[in-house]
Amino acid sequence: MQAAAIHYFSGTGNTYRAVTIVGETLKRAGYAVDMHRVSEFAAPPVKKYQLHVFAYPVYALDVPHIMLQYMRKMPRDSARAAVIAIFGDFKPEHVANGYEGNALARARKALRKKGYDVFFTDATGYPHSITIGLNPPMKEDQIAIRAISDKKVEAMADSIVRLRSSRRRESPLNPVYGIFGGLFRTIGRRSLGKLYVADAQCNGCGKCVRSCPAGAIALSRGRPRWSLDCEGCQRCINSCPSRAIQTSLVRLTGMLGLQVLSLITFIGLFFLPYASIFMDGTFGPFTVSGWWSGFILALAVWAVAVFLLNRYVLDGLIWLGERSGALRPIFHATFTRGYRRYLDPGFNPVEPLPQAPGSKRQ
Ligand SMILES: Cc1cc2nc3c(=O)[nH]c(=O)nc-3n(C[C@H](O)[C@H](O)[C@H](O)COP(=O)(O)O)c2cc1C
Ligand code: SF4
Ligand code: SF4
Structure with a gap:
């Protein structure tokens, strides 16, 4: 039996939704599929796979820092690899208006350096979840956007299963986008965590601490405090059960x-x-x-x-x-209190245990 690994990072569940569709398609085609959720607490697997799928959201027109680090730690291999980037959309009539910029090219090059045969790259949009600064789409728009993009991902999964080579067009402006993405990975993402505050609704339940994929939140005297390790993934602000996390x-x-x-x-x-x-x-x-x-x-x-x-x-x-x-x-003054919160309905934001030895949270 052929073995496939799906490596995904997902802040608010859109990418998870997409890889679930890809995983089901691979299973129907006879693959044994292992899902690898990327976080500060997870290391790449050493097991051999015939096929790898890498998927992640687009951050600042590029690959998220945590995902790029993970790719760079992948063992050298010449196996086939497919890459899917998920961007953010606001309205169903504009699906695919989000833009991946340098996000596919960067991953393709990082994986090629490790020896992987990257035969497929593509991107699509799901409802954006940048709640730190923008109100997520209305419920009915979320449903409509997901329905359109699910179809696109089904088509991608079909190509991947057939090992059909296809590369999404890469922009000549990618070197410029790359500088922007690099600045976000090194500096920008860190300052995002420093914009959060937990307001009076916070009851100290600690769910934000258990959910953060970067280990960037700690409770101090019963209240969350954000470190400079934030990845900017938006999970904490979108998943707090008391809607207590705001942009200060x-x-x-x-x-x-x-x-x-x-x-x-x-x-x-x-x-x-x-x-x-x-x-x-x-x-x-x-x-x-x-x-x-x-x-x-x-x-x-x-x-x-x-x-x-x-x-x-x-x-x-x-x-x-x-x-x-x-x-x-x-x-506690904020403009995000009235904003909707967004998580894909099938996504569990809490990071699973057990974690990698030597990780921040054992
Ligand atoms: C910090 C940050 C930067 C983002 N930058 C972009 C971008 O450059 N282009 C874009 O189309 N979407 C961008 N988005 C939107 C996300 O890619 C989008 O919400 C995605 O669907 C989230 O996927 P997830 O639920 O798997 O985390 C950004 C989101 C965040 C949090
Ligand atoms: S999840 Fe929300 S209520 Fe719970 S500790 Fe974090 S901010 Fe407070
Ligand atoms: S602090 Fe919030 S936004 Fe930053 S990585 Fe953790 S969960 Fe994501």
């Missing part, structure tokens, strides 16, 4: 303010070498000359300042403010 306006304003301040600092530092021309090339303990040295100095100081301010000063101040009864309503 104070945090959002603080972070945007910090970006503006740091940009001003960056520009100021960049021009330092020009000022230093009038000071024999020295400025305090630094000797700087030429535009590039100013650029490197500015970049280094800017990166360290943003990290330290964000990690210790801004986060600490907000955490203290949230604990003070009088100030709490200000810190």
Whole structure:
């Protein structure tokens, strides 16, 4: 019997829905199918498979950080591999309006480096779930979008079972999208977790902690606290049973303010070498000359300042403010309280046990 592995990451269940369809099709065709749910707590399997399917949501026109790490840890193999990316849609009449950008090309190259024969790549859209900033589609639109995309995934599954080669067209702008995606993977996703707040509805049940695929949430005195390990997957905000997780306006304003301040600092530092021309090339303990040295100095100081301010000063101040009864309503101010929450109906958000040895949560 042929063996197939389906490796998937899914924040809110859309990708899980798609791979369930692919898995059923593979089983009907006689494959023994193993499903591998990607998380901080799971390592790639060492078992040999004749066919691999990789599936994940599109984040910032690229592959999610957690999925790319997983692909890079896959054992070297020359087996056949298919890749499916799932993007977000708002209206059924615009299904496929989401855009995968560099998400398929990046995965194809990462897998090819490991020796895999990537014969199939394709993408489709399911209801978007970026609840941190946008209201998910209405219930009836969700149902209609899912019905359209299920059909598309059935067609993809049929091609995969027949090992029919097909590659979705890749954009010439992918190198540009790739820079955007790379910035999101290294910096952007981390700041998303820092925008959340648990409001007065939180009862400390800990479901968000057990659901986070990145181990980025911990309870501190009965309330969730987000670390910089967030993947941006939107599972916590969409799956809290009390709908207590919100985007904090104070945090959002603080972070945007910090970006503006740091940009001003960056520009100021960049021009330092020009000022230093009038000071024999020295400025305090630094000797700087030429535009590039100013650029490197500015970049280094800017990166360290943003990290330290964000990690210790801004986060600490907000955490203290949230604990003070009088100030709490200000810190709980949000625009997401009235937003719908979105999880695919068949998806269990809680990460399964047991987990990989050496993982953050044993
Ligand atoms: C941080 C983040 C970035 C996203 N970027 C894109 C994007 O660039 N293009 C797009 O079409 N959808 C984008 N989406 C939407 C998701 O791809 C979409 O909601 C997807 O269906 C989620 O799948 P899941 O339920 O398996 O997590 C983004 C979602 C998140 C959370
Ligand atoms: S899941 Fe919701 S109610 Fe439970 S601890 Fe997390 S934020 Fe609070
Ligand atoms: S903190 Fe929330 S959004 Fe971030 S990885 Fe965990 S569940 Fe996903």
